[in-house]
Amino acid sequence: MNLNKILKNAFLVVVACMVLTACATQKKSTGQMQGDVYTGTDTVEYLASGVPDRVFFATNESVLTTRSRDTLRKQAAWLRKNPDINIVLEGHADERGTREYNLALGERRANAAKDYLMTYGISASRISVISYGKERPVDSGSNPLAWSKNRRSVTVKAN
Amino acid sequence: MIKKLFILLAILLPIKAQALIEVDITRGNLSPLPVAVSPLSIDENSKKGFEKILKKKDIGSEISIVIENNLKQSGLFNPLNKDAFLQKRDIAHLKPRFEDWALIKAQALITGKVTLVDEKLRVEFRLWDVLAAKEMLALAFTTVPNNWRRVGHIITDKIYERLTGEKGYFDTRIIYVAEQGPKTKRIKKLAIMDQDGFNTKYLTLGNELVLTPRFNPTNQMVTYLSYFRNLPRVYLLDIETGIQEVVGDFPGMTFAPRFSPDGKKIIMSFATDGNSDIYTMDLENRIVERITNHPSIDTSPSYSPDGKYICFNSDRSGYQQIYVMKSNGSKVKRISFGKGLYGTPVWSPRGDLIAFTKLHKGKFYIGVMRTDGTGERLLTENYYQEAPSWSPNGRVLIFYRETKTDEKGEGFTAKLWSIDLTGYNERQVSTETDASDPSWSSLLSN
Numbered sequence: 001m002n003l004n005k006i007l008k009n010a011f012l013v014v015v016a017c018m019v020l021t022a023c024a025t026q027k028k029s030t031g032q033m034q035g036d037v038y039t040g041t042d043t044v045e046y047l048a049s050g051v052p053d054r055v056f057f058a059t060n061e062s063v064l065t066t067r068s069r070d071t072l073r074k075q076a077a078w079l080r081k082n083p084d085i086n087i088v089l090e091g092h093a094d095e096r097g098t099r100e101y102n103l104a105l106g107e108r109r110a111n112a113a114k115d116y117l118m119t120y121g122i123s124a125s126r127i128s129v130i131s132y133g134k135e136r137p138v139d140s141g142s143n144p145l146a147w148s149k150n151r152r153s154v155t156v157k158a159n
Numbered sequence: 160m161i162k163k164l165f166i167l168l169a170i171l172l173p174i175k176a177q178a179l180i181e182v183d184i185t186r187g188n189l190s191p192l193p194v195a196v197s198p199l200s201i202d203e204n205s206k207k208g209f210e211k212i213l214k215k216k217d218i219g220s221e222i223s224i225v226i227e228n229n230l231k232q233s234g235l236f237n238p239l240n241k242d243a244f245l246q247k248r249d250i251a252h253l254k255p256r257f258e259d260w261a262l263i264k265a266q267a268l269i270t271g272k273v274t275l276v277d278e279k280l281r282v283e284f285r286l287w288d289v290l291a292a293k294e295m296l297a298l299a300f301t302t303v304p305n306n307w308r309r310v311g312h313i314i315t316d317k318i319y320e321r322l323t324g325e326k327g328y329f330d331t332r333i334i335y336v337a338e339q340g341p342k343t344k345r346i347k348k349l350a351i352m353d354q355d356g357f358n359t360k361y362l363t364l365g366n367e368l369v370l371t372p373r374f375n376p377t378n379q380m381v382t383y384l385s386y387f388r389n390l391p392r393v394y395l396l397d398i399e400t401g402i403q404e405v406v407g408d409f410p411g412m413t414f415a416p417r418f419s420p421d422g423k424k425i426i427m428s429f430a431t432d433g434n435s436d437i438y439t440m441d442l443e444n445r446i447v448e449r450i451t452n453h454p455s456i457d458t459s460p461s462y463s464p465d466g467k468y469i470c471f472n473s474d475r476s477g478y479q480q481i482y483v484m485k486s487n488g489s490k491v492k493r494i495s496f497g498k499g500l501y502g503t504p505v506w507s508p509r510g511d512l513i514a515f516t517k518l519h520k521g522k523f524y525i526g527v528m529r530t531d532g533t534g535e536r537l538l539t540e541n542y543y544q545e546a547p548s549w550s551p552n553g554r555v556l557i558f559y560r561e562t563k564t565d566e567k568g569e570g571f572t573a574k575l576w577s578i579d580l581t582g583y584n585e586r587q588v589s590t591e592t593d594a595s596d597p598s599w600s601s602l603l604s605n
Binding site (some may be wrong): 095096105110112114129131136140146 | 341342343344345368370371384389391411412414415428430432433434435456458459472474478479500502503516518521542543545546561563564566568569571596
């Protein structure tokens with residue numbers, strides 16, 4: 001139990017470091033984006049009051065941002081309160097990549113979210129993962145903002 | 160099956176002569192060879208017979224149009240306007256008056272004759288060298304009337320081969336994904352058509368998302384990705400029977416499938432726990448083999464034509480690059496070192512080149528490089544294009560291109576395009592609907 005906690009904390013520190021180094025390289029904030037990660041709420045839906053259903057990623061990345069981790073902790077808390085609910089994590093990529101690579105990238109993103117939920121006590125048996133690659137954009141625009149909304153992992157109730 | 164319907168009746172050996180015309184296809188062809196395709200002659204009885212069977216008024220003329228379009232699309236030939244033809248088609252086929260054809264600057268002449276024999280279509284054709292005043296090739300085919308377009312394609316293949324010294328690619332099909340609907344809710348179906356855009360057939364109904372179909376070497380089977388029951392898996396489809404099955408029993412997404420050159424295996428990616436690696440499954444004994452084992456994304460595998468090597472896409476260096484390894488997974492070597500990201504490597508049927516998609520500074524390129532990564536050449540640049548597939552003779556690439564949407568997010572299209580290995584002759588390939596993920600078959604006959 002104790003060891004578990006230590007490991008968990010160590011993991012968080014590592015993730016935090018990764019995010020910090022990522023941010024250090026590109027820190028432009030343009031209203032709805034930080035770097036090229038979407039920070040707006042346009043497309044976001046809610047699993048419950050105050051529990052956003054999705055997290056966003058930087059181009060070609062599957063690293064969770066501080067904000068994404070915050071969202072996933074809220075999801076984990078909600079899932080712990082609702083032990084009968086199972087979820088599907090749907091991983092997506094933007095249109096600026098080749099189809100097959102994007103399928104793999106979507107899977108990697110959804111699994112990044114899954115791993116984080118698991119560190120907050122959600123059993124793997126309650127989570128399934130599906131990648132849609134670039135096949136199901138939410139925004140059909142051909143611009144950086146639209147792409148940032150499409151690089152996402154969406155948590156969907158499975159039952 | 161269809162192959163058997165073709166009976167080669169007679170091959171009159173081409174007369175060997177010096178100084179016959181030749182087309183060099185290794186260089187970009189800026190001055191295509193002027194060629195006259197005389198409408199195939201047809202007697203009144205046959206004409207009436209075919210009109211009844213095929214609902215075509217003049218099947219001789221129709222077949223010559225198929226040939227003419229093929230020649231034109233190749234970019235190597237310039238079919239001349241028929242209004243300028245002086246000689247009648249039946250006489251031209253027997254004994255061309257070469258001075259007449261030379262007068263309109265034709266260098267090659269194609270003539271032919273169509274007859275209805277026992278409910279069958281018999282077509283003979285001749286290829287003439289106008290300047291040397293000689294016959295270069297003469298062949299005849301008999302088949303069921305419904306195959307008339309294929310006869311046109313086979314004749315084009317023979318002409319192309321005689322004039323360029325290389326096999327043609329006209330009696331072939333393209334399998335692709337037909338698309339419709341808004342970008343956010345695209346409906347996709349598997350579709351198959353002749354290389355020239357005719358005879359389109361839809362193989363799935365559009366109820367589930369389908370992607371990346373690829374032919375087996377005999378063109379009877381197709382492997383593709385289907386989201387049937389929301390489980391993205393590689394499937395195998397028998398085109399004639401319509402029977403489909405899941406390939407292997409993987410506890411997660413399988414994708415990016417292709418056949419091995421002997422058609423006995425399917426190579427693909429399997430994704431689990433955020434990691435994609437390359438696997439093969441033997442279609443006879445169902446044995447699954449893991450080929451790569453690396454925490455990065457390994458995908459888009461494609462065999463060399465001798466089956467000894469595999470090129471694939473991996474981000475093990477940090478970003479998408481192209482790698483080559485032996486077919487057992489050993490001796491992995493990165494071959495792409497240019498600026499930008501590289502994806503979708505596909506080995507040419509000649510074995511000497513790998514075609515790819517490149518993303519650099521917000522533009523997408525289709526290009527080729529040697530199998531050791533040297534000699535990179537970019538053939539075309541656009542907003543978005545990817546997934547090249549080789550013509551069976553390794554001379555042409557087909558790929559798909561998507562357009563930028565407007566400020567409202569509208570105006571999205573996806574179309575098939577082709578381009579010569581030389582970088583010349585870029586053309587849109589006609590499809591009934593929007594289209595993506597094209598894959599070229601091998602030659603259907605011979």
